[in-house]
Amino acid sequence: xxxxxxxxxxxxxxxxxxxxxxxxxxxxxxxxxxxxxxxxxxxxxxxxxxxxxxxxxxxxxxxxxxxxxxxxxxxxxxxxxxxxxxxxxxxxxxxxxxxxxxxxxxxxxxxxxxxxxxxxxxxxxxxxxxxxxxxxxxxxxxxxxxxxxxxxxxxxxxxxxxxxxxxxxxxxxxxxxxxxxxxxxxxxxxxxxxxxxxxxxxxxxxxxxxxxxxxxxxxxxxxxxxxxxxxxxxxxxxxxxxxxxxxxxxxxxxxxxxxxxxxxxxxxxxxxxxxxxxxxxxxxxxxxxxxxxxxxxxxxxxxxxxxxxxxxxxxxxxxxxxxxxxxxxxxxxxxxxxxxxxxxxxxxxxxxxxxxxxxxxxxxxxxxxxxxxxxxxxxxxxxxxxxxxxxxxxxxxxxxxxxxxxxxxxxxxxxxxxxxxxxxxxxxxxxxxxxxxxxxxxxxxxxxxxxxxxxxxxxxxxxxx
Numbered sequence: 001x002x003x004x005x006x007x008x009x010x011x012x013x014x015x016x017x018x019x020x021x022x023x024x025x026x027x028x029x030x031x032x033x034x035x036x037x038x039x040x041x042x043x044x045x046x047x048x049x050x051x052x053x054x055x056x057x058x059x060x061x062x063x064x065x066x067x068x069x070x071x072x073x074x075x076x077x078x079x080x081x082x083x084x085x086x087x088x089x090x091x092x093x094x095x096x097x098x099x100x101x102x103x104x105x106x107x108x109x110x111x112x113x114x115x116x117x118x119x120x121x122x123x124x125x126x127x128x129x130x131x132x133x134x135x136x137x138x139x140x141x142x143x144x145x146x147x148x149x150x151x152x153x154x155x156x157x158x159x160x161x162x163x164x165x166x167x168x169x170x171x172x173x174x175x176x177x178x179x180x181x182x183x184x185x186x187x188x189x190x191x192x193x194x195x196x197x198x199x200x201x202x203x204x205x206x207x208x209x210x211x212x213x214x215x216x217x218x219x220x221x222x223x224x225x226x227x228x229x230x231x232x233x234x235x236x237x238x239x240x241x242x243x244x245x246x247x248x249x250x251x252x253x254x255x256x257x258x259x260x261x262x263x264x265x266x267x268x269x270x271x272x273x274x275x276x277x278x279x280x281x282x283x284x285x286x287x288x289x290x291x292x293x294x295x296x297x298x299x300x301x302x303x304x305x306x307x308x309x310x311x312x313x314x315x316x317x318x319x320x321x322x323x324x325x326x327x328x329x330x331x332x333x334x335x336x337x338x339x340x341x342x343x344x345x346x347x348x349x350x351x352x353x354x355x356x357x358x359x360x361x362x363x364x365x366x367x368x369x370x371x372x373x374x375x376x377x378x379x380x381x382x383x384x385x386x387x388x389x390x391x392x393x394x395x396x397x398x399x400x401x402x403x404x405x406x407x408x409x410x411x412x413x414x415x416x417x418x419x420x421x422x423x424x425x426x427x428x429x430x431x432x433x434x435x436x437x438x439x440x441x442x443x444x445x446x447x448x449x450x451x452x453x454x455x456x457x458x459x460x461x462x463x464x465x
Contacts, residue, residue: 033460034412036419037085039066039442042451047081048090050074055452059112060435060442061160067091067112068444068454069120080110080120085456091118091130114160125153129162129184138164138184146180146189149173155208165190165211167219179209179219181237188237190217198233198240201226210263210270218243218264220272232262232272234290241290243270251286252295254279260313266321271296273313285313285327296325296343304341304350307334316431318373326351326373340368342379342404349405351379358383359401360411362390366397369429372436377404380412380436382427382443398427400434400441402459412441412457419455422447 044052050072057069067082078094094106104122111119117131125141145151149172156166163183170176170192178192189195193203205222218234230246243262250256254276262272271287281298288294297303299311310332318326325343336353343349352358354365369382380402385392396416403409417424426446428434433444440458447453 033410035458035460036413037456037458038420039083039085039454039456040068040070040081040088041447041453046070046072046074046076046079046090047088048076048079048093050076055433055444055454057109057432058435058442058444058454059110060437060440060456061112061114061116062437063116064437064440064456064458065112065116066442066454066456067110067118067120069108069110078106078108080107080118082112082116082118083454092120092122092128092135094122111158113158113162115162117162119158119162119164121156127153127156127164127166136184138182139166139168139180139187143187145170145173145175145178146187147173147175147192147194149175151178151180157209157211159211159213159215161213161215163211163215165209165215165217167206167208177206179206179217179235181211181215181217190235190237191219191221191233191240197221197223197226197231199223199226199228199231199242199245201228208261210261212264212268213266214268216264216268218262218270220259220262230256230258232259232270234264234268234270243288243290244272244274244286244293250274250276250279250284250295251293252279252281252284252298252301254281254284260317261315263317263319265319265323267323269319269323271317271319271325273317283311283313285317285325285329287319287323287325297327297329297341297348303329303331303334303339304348305334305336305339305353307331307336316371318371318379320373320375320377322375322377324373324377326371326379328368328371338367340371340379340381342373342377344377351403352381352383352401352406352409355386356406357390358385358399358411359403359406359409361385361392361399361414363392363397364389369427370431370434372434372441374436374438376438378402378436379404380434380441382429382434395423395425400427400443400457402436402441410459412459413443413445413455419445422451 053071076093080091092107109121127138151168175192175194179190207220209219228246232244257275260273284298285296310330312330339353340351363385366386371381385397399414400412
């Protein structure tokens with residue numbers, strides 16, 4: 001049942017307002033140079049009728065155009081929208097009763113390209129791209145698979161050009177599963193279980209891909225009948241290149257055993273977490289290009305500010321086009337249990353440590369959530385503070401910070417802060433509700449009466465203040 005939103009909340013959230021930091025009530029210790037714009041909020045009228053109810057996903061491109069998903073109250077049940085804080089337009093609607101319109105059952109999982117096109121999913125299995133004029137299908141359940149049969153897509157990723165790579169089961173062909181890439185006009189096979197693995201043997205399982213701007217696709221696979229059971233591979237539709245392979249010697253010692261979901265940048269560098277055997281470390285974080293590989297962090301290796309890494313290198317994990325990597329890791333043997341770090345290609349820098357003072361507050365970090373890494377080396381992350389320390393309680397124990405190290409880390413926003421007349425109660429605790437570009441961060445926040453809002457936080461330099 002949809003929760004009724006009071007008129008006062010609708011009125012307050014309907015205001016789209018950008019205020020300089022000096023005019024806006026800020027949490028204690030928050031720095032100037034940040035302004036917040038409510039792009040859309042629960043109770044606001046949606047462009048195509050009805051009103052926004054709950055927001056579930058948000059992305060931003062370099063031009064600070066924002067794509068977001070929302071469940072709706074009104075003639076449609078869900079929608080994908082694009083806005084910039086001044087104007088919002090409809091990309092697609094679910095449950096649209098107009099038979100002349102695209103009658104999607106449900107739309108979500110939007111992604112905004114460099115040029116402003118929006119890629120989104122519909123009906124659980126189908127993916128479309130909307131440019132300023134027309135919506136085109138990229139892949140739909142039952143589409144022909146290259147080489148025969150039909151596909152049932154199960155997962156996809158999108159690059160900045162609006163091309164997708166997707167994992168799919170295949171029916172009616174020799175292949176039963178594959179990873180494919182398409183721009184809506186041409187579809188190519190990256191890998192399928194009908195083909196031989198480049199390491200020997202045959203594929204038995206192919207997992208969710210990652211893709212760069214050039215269309216190179218990285219993915220984890222399981223194989224049988226060859227010297228290795230697991231590998232991380234990079235493919236371009238013509239060749240498959242092994243990047244990390246089980247039973248090979250890992251940089252820093254030990255032997256590769258298994259791998260986590262990889263990521264890839266525009267230069268074809270692939271980063272992945274690996275479990276290890278026959279060495280001092282049980283796990284590690286590695287980057288490779290198919291020729292060379294480097295260990296970024298290993299279980300038991302000293303961390304930059306005390307203690308050592310402790311097995312767990314959990315999501316989120318990020319790599320930028322400069323080859324820098326931001327990662328979260330458990331720690332042991334020191335004063336902190338967890339930290340966020342940035343590897344520059346030469347050295348590792350501490351971003352934040354659990355148990356240390358959180359900049360812009362008198363509280364201390366307890367844990368960390370979603371994280372983003374820009375091509376300028378800045379890391380933005382969601383952090384939670386320890387209640388009962390430095391005036392922190394459950395009303396003000398979450399925030400977003402950004403910086404290149406713990407020396408220049410800046411508080412962007414904190415729960416308990418008043419934005420557009422309403423107190424911020426929660427920040428995202430899951431993935432997909434937080435993104436950044438070169439000068440702004442977009443996030444989904446929770447306000448009183450469980451209303452939610454898409455908020456754009458701009459971070460101005462000194463020359464702009």
